[in-house]
């Protein structure tokens with residue numbers, strides 16, 4: 001392509017009919033100087049005339065911008081990871097402080113409630129009982145603010161996840177999608193994980209205990225919160241988790257490598273889960289679970305889940 | 310190189326089209342739309358602007374170049390020019406430019422607005438979207454032709470004079486720089502007029518300034534500048 005000459009146009013060495021390499025030349029090329037490219041392109045025989053040069057330029061710049069935008073947006077997975085972690089930190093801290101606040105306020109307010117909701121109440125209204133304790137009110141305001149921040153971050157994640165990982169977000173919901181990306185350390189590393197690993201992401205403690213021989217293998221990690229797993233009878237949750245992880249692995253790969261939407265993944269998962277849930281509890285579990293790789297010893301449907309939610 | 314359609318100096322050669330249309334380029338008109346007289350161009354609507362047949366209103370409070378026209382700055386544009394537009398965002402202004410100009414190169418470096426820019430550009434065959442950083446002209450000099458007739462710049466980032474100077478290489482000797490300077494992008498704490506003074510001084514390293522005008526009527530703490538390379 002044009003990396004040989006420091007001052008060649010994007011079209012140099014490019015076949016006008018090969019859109020992909022034309023777009024790559026626009027996107028990745030460079031030049032120290034600008035020249036009268038339309039004239040040079042016609043001169044070199046790239047296109048017959050100026051107008052067809054501009055037509056080719058239009059196609060190439062559009063394709064180049066589209067692919068550059070997509071890869072830059074996918075790089076936004078770092079933003080997503082920070083946002084979901086910050087959201088969790090805000091929620092945890094807000095809840096802890098809300099408990100502290102409830103305990104404290106309980107010493108002066110006979111009707112003290114609990115949790116974030118009570119903190120918001122205290123922060124927003126003038127309550128007789130705590131009127132003499134501005135410190136309590138002030139703490140309540142901080143707690144309520146933290147709660148608001150967590151809500152804002154959740155909205156941010158819900159908006160951002162579908163652009164970073166459209167298929168994964170459609171299958172898992174934006175929040176779970178963001179958690180998976182975060183646990184894997186980025187969309188690319190999630191895309192490179194086998195589905196058996198995705199199945200137990202977030203259950204690392206249980207997995208290590210199992211590997212040390214202390215415990216049965218976990219059937220699922222964070223994906224437990226997905227309806228496909230939670231809504232399935234405990235006897236079949238291992239199968240459901242395996243099926244779900246299999247589809248999530250595919251979704252993550254599509255999102256990372258092409259970004260193209262594949263709505264059929266959702267339909268396939270729904271069908272698979274329906275089949276699993278239709279089984280009676282004494283059916284021959286473990287058969288036909290060929291969608292996903294088993295987690296460690298995954299064909300045993302143990303009682304223990306990997307999470308304790 | 311394209312035929313240069315700009316009038317050479319201030320207030321000299323005027324084409325008939327310009328005479329009949331005030332200071333507006335051919336393809337930009339004042340038209341009454343929704344009962345108000347507004348600037349308008351012909352093209353596919355982009356941002357929910359009111360339309361009248363094929364004409365769509367050009368809102369000066371959403372576009373610095375629109376404000377420059379509204380404030381009757383002498384842009385030198387006559388229509389049909391080759392334009393390099395820096396800071397295209399989602400394409401509000403550059404869509405109007407592409408409606409009346411010739412080949413228009415639109416540089417924007419943030420992916421999110423650029424996605425909308427792609428849509429805006431779809432119905433405009435001579436509007437070329439480039440996802441690039443205007444501070445690194447070498448990353449698009451292999452695409453943008455030399456001797457463009459006008460550079461329109463609205464990047465709202467620190468170092469606005471620098472950006473204009475670094476892109477001067479694309480501009481024809483008698484081409485025009487139509488620059489919007491946002492004071493707050495340079496320094497939020499300083500008086501806008503001081504910031505404008507400094508930006509213009511820096512600009513004079515490579516440009517001769519013809520006209521400057523505060524755009525405050527439509528855009529707080531913005532300055533419009535018309536210049537040409539020296």
Ligand SMILES: C[S@@+](CC[C@H](N)C(=O)[O-])C[C@H]1O[C@@H](n2cnc3c(N)ncnc32)[C@H](O)[C@@H]1O
Nearest residue numbers: 396398401402417418419442443463464465466
């Ligand atoms: C005020 S907005 C432009 C609005 C647009 N000109 C319009 O009127 O429709 C400024 C834009 O410049 C972009 N920008 C800032 N620095 C830039 C740079 N170095 N290179 C390219 N674009 C830049 C921003 O991403 C933003 O979209």
